[in-house]
Amino acid sequence: MATQHSRSAARLMMAPAVVLLLGWMLIPLTMTLYFSFKKYLPMRGGDLGWVGFENYSRFLSSSSFWPSITATLMIVGGVLIITVVLGILLAILLNQPMWGQGVVRILVIAPFFVMPTVSALVWKNMFMDPNYGLLAYLWKFFGAQPVEWLSQASLPSIIMIVSWQWLPFATLILLTAIQSLDGEQLEASEMDGASPLARFGYIVLPHLARAITIVILIQTIFLLSIFAEIFVTTGGAFGTKTLTYLIFQRVLESQNVGLGSAGGVYAIILANIVAIFLMRIVGKNLDA
Amino acid sequence: MARAVTRNRKIINTAVAWGIGLLIFFPIFWTILTSFKTEATAIADPPVLFNFHWTLENYSVVMERSNYGRFLTNSIIIAGGSTILGIIIAVPAAWSMAFVPSPRTKDILLWMLSTKMLPAVGVLYPIYLMFIRMGLLDTRLGLVIVLMLINLPIIVWMLYTYFKEIPGEILEAARMDGASLKEELIYILTPMAIPGIASTLLLNVILAWNEAFWTLNLTAAKAAPLTAFIASYSSPEGLFYAKLSAASTMAIAPILILGWFSQKQLVSGLTFGAVK
Amino acid sequence: MGRITLDKVRKAFGDIEVIPPLDLTIEDGEFVVFVGPSGCGKSTLLRLIAGLEDVSGGQIRIDREDATELPPAKRGLAMVFQSYALYPHMSVRKNIAFPMKMAGVPHDEQERRIASAAKALNLTDYLDRKPGQLSGGQRQRVAIGRAIVREPAAFLFDEPLSNLDAALRVGMRLEISELHKRLATTMIYVTHDQVEAMTMADKIVVLQAGRIEQVGTPLELYNTPRNKFVAGFIGSPKMNLIEGDAATQHGATTIGIRPEHIGISAESGLWEGVVGVSEHLGSDTFFHVKVEAVGAEPLTVRASGEVSLKYGDRVFLSPDMKNLHKFGADGLRI
Amino acid sequence: MGRITLDKVRKAFGDIEVIPPLDLTIEDGEFVVFVGPSGCGKSTLLRLIAGLEDVSGGQIRIDREDATELPPAKRGLAMVFQSYALYPHMSVRKNIAFPMKMAGVPHDEQERRIASAAKALNLTDYLDRKPGQLSGGQRQRVAIGRAIVREPAAFLFDEPLSNLDAALRVGMRLEISELHKRLATTMIYVTHDQVEAMTMADKIVVLQAGRIEQVGTPLELYNTPRNKFVAGFIGSPKMNLIEGDAATQHGATTIGIRPEHIGISAESGLWEGVVGVSEHLGSDTFFHVKVEAVGAEPLTVRASGEVSLKYGDRVFLSPDMKNLHKFGADGLRI
C-alpha cells in the first residue's frame, strides 16, 4: 500500500482537514493566550495593557477555582460511570430476543436526539421542580417530602440529566459491540461450563473493553464542555459550577476577557490531563 | 446460539426492556403530551395522563409568535451543510489515515479529537471578532463552517474506523486496474463505505442540530436555527409548561423523526470500530 | 465412558428439515468422522450432540443416559470449534485453565493439568502469550488443550484444520491422531476434506442433505461404496464415473473406476485416448485423458512417479477390472 | 510482450531487510510459481513487481523498459488477489468492465470483451449478480475475468486458491492451467501449496527469507534439489532427511529419500523398523516407521494402494538408492 505515490497523495489529502483544524485550533488558541496575558475588559475600554501572569494567579486563587475542578470531575466521572454501567446492562438487554425489539431500541435512543437546552428545560421544569415537577408528585404520592432536586441534590440532578442524554450513545456503541461478539466464543465458554454470570464477566466484558474505551473517550470530550444543562438548571449555583461555567462567568458575566482566557488555558490543561490519564488507563485498548 | 429461548424468558425480556425503554422515553413522551394540554392542566395536581381536553392551542400560539419555518430551514441547512462539507473534507483525510498509515497516524487522530477540548466560551471573543471581520456573523455559511470544524474530528474518526474495515486489497485492485486516486475514491471507496458514511452523516446531523453555543452566539435573525428558537421559550413570565412543551416538541420533532427512520442504520453503523 | 447414541434425532430450522430422523451409535473410544458436501448438516449434527442446538425430535443418549434436555455444560463433552473460539483477551494459560476454573478445580491441580497438557501439545513456551500472538497451528493446539484438561467423555471437532495451510494441516492431522491413540477418548470429527477423513477415522459417516449415506471404516468406503454418491465423494482425485455403453457392457447403469486403478501405456490397452492436461507431482503424475469410448468427460488417471507424456499424445488405458465399481439405475452398488 | 526482469531488487521495511538484492528473469509466456514458507517474502516480491510497493533498491524491467518508478496502473500487469478483491458493490459485469472503463475502452468493445471473457470462464449466467451472491469458485473466476479483459502483459496471482475448499481447489487449478495454455501470457503465481506449484508451474522459484534458494522446472526441483531446504520443501509428504551414520556411509552429512522411494516389506530390507501411525488413503498408504538405525524421527513411507500393516508391526524398508539425495555439511547437494 505504501508506495511513494500514495504517500505523497495521502499527505495532500490529509492537508485540508489538518490545516483547517490546525487553524481552528491555533488561531483561537493564540488569541486566548494573547488575551490571557492582558488586562482586557471590553466594558472598560478593551485592551488595558499587559499584566503578565496576573490573570493566571488570580484565576487560580479564586475561591471558585478548586470547587469548579471538583465539580467538573464529579460530573464527568459520575456520568461516565452511570452511562457505561447502565449502557452495558441495556445493551445486553436489548440484544436479547424479545417482541418489538426495534421499537424499544428507538425508545432508548430517543434522548440522544433532544437538544441539551430542551432536555435541561424539561427536566428542570417538568420533573425536578419541587412544586410542580412530576417527581415531586411521585414523592408526595408515596407520602414522602418532595426532594428539592436542583438545590439539595444539585450535582446528582445534573449528573442524572446529562446521563439521560448520553446513555443512548453509550448503549448504541456497546450494543453494536456486543453484536460483534463471536457466537462461538460464547458457545465455547458454555461448553466449558461457564454460568451466565461467568460468561458475562469473562467473555462479554473483556470483549467490550474497546467499545467502552471509545465511549469513555468521546463522552469525556463532550462532557468536559457541558454548559446548557448547568446554565438552564442551576446557573452554576449549589456547587455545580464547572470549569467551563466558571470561564463563562468570567468572560461573559464579569466581562473580564483576560481572566476568562487564563481560565480557558487552565481548561485546556485540565482536558489534556484527563485525556492523558484516560490514554494511560484505557488507551491501549484502542490498538487491540 | 440457535437454541430456542423459552417463551417465559422472552416474555420477561420483553417486559423488562419495554419497561426500561418507556421509562427512558418518558420525559419526551410527557413533553409531547403536555404540549397538548392547557397551561392549567399542565401543572394540575395530581398530574393527568390522558383524560384531559386535548388542544392544539399551544402550537398555534408558538407558530404565531415565531417564524418556526425559518428556524427549521436554518437548522436543516446548517446541520446538513456542515455535515456534507465535513464529509467532503474528511473522506480524503480518513482515506489517508486508514490506508497509508504512518507512525503518527494515531497521534494525528488523537490530536484532532483534542481540538474539541478547547472550551467554547473561552474562545468566543476571538471567534466573534473573526466572524465580524469576515462578514460571517449571522450567516448560514458562517455556522456551516464552524459546525463543520467542531464536528470534523468526529467525522474523521468515524470514517477512519469504517475505512479500516475495508480490505486494502480492493483498493489495490482498483489501482492495478488503472484507476487514478480520484477514481479509486469515487468509484470504489465511497460506494463501499456507504453504510459507514451514512451513519457518520446521521450522527453529525444530530450533533450539529443540537449544538447550542455557537448557533446561538453567532446568529441574530437571519441564520438562527432551532436552538435559538427554543432560547426564546426558556423562562418567560410565568411557568408556561404547555407552551414550552409545544416549542420543545417542535424543536426536536424533525430530528426525532429522522432518528426514528434511521434507527437501523444508526445501530448497525455507530460502531466507531468497535466491531472487529 | 463415551458412548453416544442418536435415536431418531431430527432437526428442523423453522419449516426446513435439515436433518431427517437419524439413528447413529458411536462407540466408546471410537474416532468417528463426519464428511459430506457443504451444507449437508455436519455442523448441525455436532451441535445437536454438544447441546448447542435443541433437537426437534428424537433422543440423544450419552453413556446410556438421556442427555437430550441437558445443557451443554452438563454433557461432559468438549468441543473444538472451527474458529477455535479462543478467548482473545486471555493468555494461553488462562484459556486452558478456564474450564477448570468454571468447574472449581483446585488451583494446584489446575497448574498440574495445564503443565501436562502444554507439554503434550508443545505449548509450554507459549503459555503466557495471547491467542493473537500465536500461529494458526498453535492456536489449534490451545483449543485442544482447553478441551483435554476437562477429561471429557468425548471430543467434538468442527473442521478444526480448515483454517490452516496445507503444510500445517498434515502435521496437525498426525498430532490429533496420536492424541486419540494416547487418550483413547471418543472423538467426533467434522471435515469436508476426504484425506483427513480417510487417514484419521476409525469410522466415517458420509452425510448428504442430513441423511446418512454410508457408515463404515475408511477402507470399506473406499473399496465398497454403497452408492454413486459415496463412490464419488470418497477418494482423491475422485473416482471416474462412466455411463453409457461402456457401463452397460458390465451390466450396470454406471461404472466407476478410480484414477489409481487405471493403467496407462503408450502401446496397448482397453481404451484409446488423448492426453489433456497432465499434472506432475514428482511422486505421481495425473493425466486427464479424453477417451471417445466413454464419453465427453476426460478420465483422470494416475501414474506412479514421473511419466513423460505430452499434451495431445495418444495413449491406451487399461482399467483394473478387479477394482471396477458397478452401480444400478437407482445409484446403488450392484 | 511480458518479459519481467528483476535486477538487484531489494526491499526493506524500515530497518528490516525483507528481500536482500535479488536477480530474476521471467520469460515471456512463462508460468512461474513462487513458493516458500510463510513470511518468506513471496507476496512482497509480487507486490514489488505490481508496483504496489516501492523497491528499496535495484531495477524492475518489464519488456526491457525500466518500470521501477511506474505506478501500478501504468505497468500493464493484472493481479488476482488472494481475497479476490472484487468490488462488492458492483455487479460481475461492472467488476469486469472496471479496468476497461478506467482505460477508456469504448463501450461496445467493452461489451464484446466481457461477453467473451464470461464465455471462457463460464460466467455468462452470473453477469448481473453481485460478488456476495457467488460461490468461492465463481468469485475467483470473476477476479480472473477482470484480469484478462485488460489483455495484460502478465498476470500476477497471490495465493488465489488458498481460500477455497480442497475440492474446488483441484478444479480451479485445472482451469488456471488451461487458461495459461490458451492465452500464453506470462503468469506469476504465488502459493504455499507444493501440489499447486508442482502441477502448474513451468518454472518454480523457491524462496526462503527473501533469498532465492533454487529456480527450475518442477521436476528439476523434485529430482535434483539444490540443497536440503528445497529438498524438504518440495514434495508431499516431505522427503525423509537422515543424518548420522546412515548418511556418512554414503559420504554425506545428510541423506534424503522420498517416501515414495522407499519399499516396505514384512520380510526383508535394508532397515528394520516398527510401524507407528499409518494413514490409509485407499489409493495409497503412508506409514510412519520408527527405524533405530537412522535416528529418532520416524521415516515416512508410501505404499501404493491398500497395505495392511498394524501399529507396532515390525517391517523392513528398502530405500531406492537411485533416488537417494546427498547433502554436504553446508546443506548443498553433493
Next chain:
Amino acid sequence: ETITIATVNNGDMIRMQGYTDDFTAKTGIDVEWVTLEENVLRQRVTTDISTKGGAFDIMTIGMYETPIWGANGWLVPLTDLSESYDVGDILPAMAGGLSYDGTLYAAPFYGESSMVMYRTDLMEKAGLEMPKAPTWEFIRQAAAAMTDRDAEINGICLRGKAGWGEGGAFITAMSNSFGGRWFDMDWNAQFDTKPWKDTLEFFVGMMNESGPAGYATNGFNENLSLFQQGKCGMWIDATVAASFVTNPEDSTVADSVGFALAPDNGLGKRSNWLWAWALAIPAGTQNEAAAKQFIEWATSKDYIELVASKEGWANVPPGARSSLYENPNYIEVPFAQMTLDSILTADPNNSTVEPSPYVGVQFAAIPEFAGIATEVSQEFSAVYAGQQSVDEALEKAQALTNDAMEAAGYR
C-alpha cells in the same frame, strides 16, 4: 428597509411583536425579531456591542446596562426625538436611570418597581390588616400568621434563586432598607458589615418560618405560579406582576389581591427597586433612522393606546410615562396607583442609607457588577438551601467581591 431587534421574551415584548405589522404598515420598515431568554439576551447583546458586531439595530436592555454603555459611547443618544413623542412625559426616575451624564440613551418600554402583593382573604383570616407602608417586622409576623402548611399555604414567597437579576436583585433592595450597601466610597465590599448580616439572617429566618419549600431555586416565575395557585399569602416582587396575579384567566386568586409599598425598617429607605426594559440603538448601525422610528413608535403614547384598545388597560406596558397615570381609564386599574407610588419612592442615585459610590437601587451600575452579584447570590442561595451558614456566605461574598474589584482595578 429591515431592522433587526434583539429583545427579551417577556409578555409585553411578545405582545409588541404581534403589533409589528402596524409599524410596518405605517413606515414601510420591516422588522426582524430576535427573541431570547433574559440571560441569553444579555450575554448575546453584550458580546455584540463590545465587539462592535453590528448584528442588531435595536437592543432591548435594562437600566443596568444603559448608563455603562452610554458612557462607553456605544449607544446612539436619543436626543432628537420628535415633538409628538414628548420625551418629557417619561417618568423622571426612568429617564434618570436610562441616561448617562444627562443624555437619554434608551427609551423605556416599560418600567417597574417592586411592592407587596398579598391575599386580602388570608390577611383577614389572620386577623391582621396590611398598612399601606408596612415594616419588615410586620411582614414577618403576618407571614407567620398566614402560614398553613397543611393547606399548602406559605405566608410569604420571595426570590431565592441565584442570579443577579433574580435573588440578587431582591436581597440587594432588601439590604438597602436594612442600611446595607455593596460598596463604601472607596469601593470596598461591605458584606462584613452588620446590615448585611441582619438582612440575610432576617430573610433566612422568615423564609424558614413561612416560606415555601425549595425557595432557594424560586425566582420570579416560580413565585408567580405559586401565588397564582393560591399558595402564597404575600409576595414581594415586581410591580408588573400585579397584572398577572389579578388576571382571572391565569390566576385563581385574582379577586383577592391587595397591594402595599415594599417594607422598610425605619431607616428611611424602602426595599423596592427600580427597573426598566428599554430600547437602545447601538452606535454604528446602518439603520439608525429606521431604528429611531421604531423606538418612537414602540414607546409612544399611541402604542399604549393601541394596546389598550386591543387588550384592555390592564395590559398596557406600565411604568414608563407619567401621562399613563394621569389617564382616568388607567388609574382605575387596581394596582396602578401603587405601582406609581413605588416607582416614585425609588431613587437610583440615592438608594442606600449610608452614601455609596454607585448608581442603581438593586444593582451598582458598573460593568463588573453582574458577574460579581451573580456569584454572591449563588453563595446566598446556598445559604437558603441550607448548605452553608450566613457567616460563611458573607465571608465568601466579601472575598470574591473584593477580589473581582481588584481585578477590575477599582482598588
